[in-house]
Amino acid sequence: MKDTSSRFNGIFDALLQPNKSSKSTAKDGPKSLHERPVRKEFVYYMQVIDYDTKSLAGHLSDISTGGFKLDCQNPVPVNKEFHFTIKLTNEISNKTSILFTARCRWCKVDPFDPYIYNAGFQLVQISPQDLDIFAQMMENYGRTQGNQIHDFRRSNKW
Secondary structure, eight states: OOOHHHHHHHHHHHHHSOOTTSOOOGGGOOSSTTSOOOEEEEOSOOEEEETTTTEEEEEEEEEESSEEEEEESSOOOTTOEEEEEEEOOTTTOSSSEEEEEEEEEEEEEOSSOTTOEEEEEEEEEEOHHHHHHHHHHHHHHEEOSSSOOOOTTSSTTO
16 A cells, blocks of 8 residues: 555645746745745635535635635644535636545634634645645635734624
């Protein structure tokens, strides 16, 4: 049986390679998994669904080349793996959704909304095609962190 981690490292390394059709510079981002991933705040509040339970896991609020952050209504168990699906818009892909596995690396109460939990996830398994779509989502909906706008209406408690 082939080691799956080496297979996915190759996929992530391929994702990190600069797009040949765009102008790239040395400051564009990491060139290997050992460098800090390029991270963008997610400006489109996209739903992430737990594939196994068919329930809402949370909303994407941050995305990077190796993972993402969800805003969730409930705390998420750390180190647990989840099968997620994200429904896609037509401007991202002709596919209707992507399916992937991610591991929760951390979870804490949101600093602005005490009724929301922020949970960080690391991509564990994703097909090469869906990884390309994930990268396209980051490109289309990601915003470099800086002047942040906080939406205090994220929970149903306000």
